[in-house]
Amino acid sequence: MSLLRVSVLSLSGITLWLLPPFVFSKRVPLHNFIQGIALVAGFACCFEARKGALKLAKDEEFEALKQAAVKADVVHEISTSVYVSEETRKNEAELLIATDKNRELLERALALSSENEEEVERKLAENADSELRERILQLQARGYGKAKIILEIWGASKGGSEKYKTAEAEYKRLMEE
Numbered sequence: 001m002s003l004l005r006v007s008v009l010s011l012s013g014i015t016l017w018l019l020p021p022f023v024f025s026k027r028v029p030l031h032n033f034i035q036g037i038a039l040v041a042g043f044a045c046c047f048e049a050r051k052g053a054l055k056l057a058k059d060e061e062f063e064a065l066k067q068a069a070v071k072a073d074v075v076h077e078i079s080t081s082v083y084v085s086e087e088t089r090k091n092e093a094e095l096l097i098a099t100d101k102n103r104e105l106l107e108r109a110l111a112l113s114s115e116n117e118e119e120v121e122r123k124l125a126e127n128a129d130s131e132l133r134e135r136i137l138q139l140q141a142r143g144y145g146k147a148k149i150i151l152e153i154w155g156a157s158k159g160g161s162e163k164y165k166t167a168e169a170e171y172k173r174l175m176e177e
Helices: 004-018 031-098 101-141 144-153 161-176
Strands: none
Touching: 004 031, 101 144, 101 161, 144 161
16 A cells, blocks of 8 residues: 555545535535535545555565665675685685795796786787877878877877877877887
C-alpha cells in the first residue's frame, strides 16, 4: 500500500466526516440516515488508512533490515578478502625469506621485469612518435604549413615563445626520421 493511497483515504475520511452537517439540509427526509452513512464511510476510510499505514511501516522496517543485512554481507566479504590477501602475502614473504635460492630467483625476475619495462616504455614512445608523424602527414596532405601544423598539434602559436620553439624542434625531429 502506497503513501498516496493512505493519504487519499485519510483525506476522504475526514471529508466524509465533516461534510454532512454543511451539505445536507434538514428538510431532506433522510437527512439523519445520509449523515450516518457519511460518518460510517468516513470512519471506514480512516480505519483503512490506519491499516495501510501500519502495513507501510512494516514494509519499511523490513526493507531497512534487508539493507542492513546486505551491508553486513558486503563488510564481511571485504574483511574476508583482506584477511585472505594478507595471509597470502605473509606466506609468500615467508617462502622468499626461507631460502637464498628463492631470493636470487626473485632478484633475477626483478631485473628481467625492469628490462621489460624499459623496452615497453621505448615501444610506447615509438608508437607516440609514429602517431604524431602520421597526423603531421595528414595535415600536410590537407595543405597545412609548418606553423599551422604546430598550432594544430601542439597548440603553440608562432611568436618566439619557448613552447613554440620546443614544438618546432619536435616537428623537425619527427620529419627527419
